[in-house]
Amino acid sequence: xxxxxxxxxxxxxxxxxxxxxxxxxxxxxxxxxxxxxxxxxxxxxxxxxxxxxxxxxxxxxxxxxxx
Numbered sequence: 001x002x003x004x005x006x007x008x009x010x011x012x013x014x015x016x017x018x019x020x021x022x023x024x025x026x027x028x029x030x031x032x033x034x035x036x037x038x039x040x041x042x043x044x045x046x047x048x049x050x051x052x053x054x055x056x057x058x059x060x061x062x063x064x065x066x067x
Contacts, residue, residue, distance in 0.1 A: 002055045009060045018056030025053065029060035032067040 003023070007013040011028025018026035025041055027033050042053050 001052060002057060004057050004059060007058050007060070011058045011061075014056050014058035014061075021054070021056065023054045023056035024050075025055045027055065027057045027061035029058055029062065032062050032064040034064050 003021075005014040005017050009029050011030050014028050015026055017023075024045060025038060027038075038055075045053050
């Protein structure tokens, strides 16, 4: 599941909402993410028996490739 959280260029709202809701992956604008690391985390969860992964994504989150 992917949940987009408001907070265009600041990630504090997404970070707090993600932690409070138990999101597995939290993406915020202040820390550019690597798509490979996200794929690896999802694969790891699948191998451990998880049938879903929750991503909390801030509106302004950007990848390292786009930063």
